[in-house]
Amino acid sequence: MTLADLLPKQHINYLQDKANEILGINKINKIYDINLDIIIEKYKNIKVINLNQDSKTILKRNKAIIIINNNLDYREYRQELAEEFCHALLHIGNQINYSKNVCLTKQENQAKRMSAYLLCPIKFISNIDIYDNTYALVEELADLFNVTYNFMQYRLSLIWGQDIDYIAFNKGQAYGYISVE
Numbered sequence: 001m002t003l004a005d006l007l008p009k010q011h012i013n014y015l016q017d018k019a020n021e022i023l024g025i026n027k028i029n030k031i032y033d034i035n036l037d038i039i040i041e042k043y044k045n046i047k048v049i050n051l052n053q054d055s056k057t058i059l060k061r062n063k064a065i066i067i068i069n070n071n072l073d074y075r076e077y078r079q080e081l082a083e084e085f086c087h088a089l090l091h092i093g094n095q096i097n098y099s100k101n102v103c104l105t106k107q108e109n110q111a112k113r114m115s116a117y118l119l120c121p122i123k124f125i126s127n128i129d130i131y132d133n134t135y136a137l138v139e140e141l142a143d144l145f146n147v148t149y150n151f152m153q154y155r156l157s158l159i160w161g162q163d164i165d166y167i168a169f170n171k172g173q174a175y176g177y178i179s180v181e
Contacts (some may be wrong), residue, residue: 001079007125008147008159011014015112015114018089018114018117019114019117019121020117028121031124031146034121036078036082036085036118037080043088045062046063046065046088048081050068051065054067055084055089056067056084059091064088066081066085066088068080068081068084074097075147076148079115079147083115085115090114090157091111098137104126110167115150116154116155116158117158119147120147125141125155135157138152138156139152
């Protein structure tokens with residue numbers, strides 16, 4: 001049995017469709033094939049620079065410069081790169097000039113959501129083999145997708161509609177649980 005048999009019904013939205021399109025164009029068929037550096041390299045109008053500063057995307061005309069903090073560990077680097085790449089694809093204008101407002105928050109949420117769809121696609125989550133009367137910890141899924149715990153928890157919240165710490169499988173049903181401390 002795979003997780004697809006137990007997931008709540010999914011409705012594909014624009015951001016998920018866009019992420020799936022990128023994965024399809026790049027012939028991504030396995031979790032470990034998701035290499036953002038190779039994907040972004042194919043976009044001639046996007047340049048990635050690693051610097052000792054906060055990550056951001058600078059957009060000018062039809063070109064984008066993605067600046068990534070070079071002090072991040074690999075998982076955080078992938079997440080930041082995915083989010084900034086999604087900004088470059090989805091948004092126009094420079095956020096540097098924005099004050100903290102609704103438009104900026106909306107753009108940040110869109111980029112984070114699309115980056116979750118890009119790094120943890122539902123087609124791969126769905127294909128995870130599961131066994132009855134067992135559970136999957138968010139940490140295990142984060143390791144599988146090479147993302148941080150918080151990022152994986154966020155991705156799963158897009159499926160279950162709430163933050164969860166683990167998924168339990170019992171009698172053909174999947175349950176997302178939040179640990180009580």
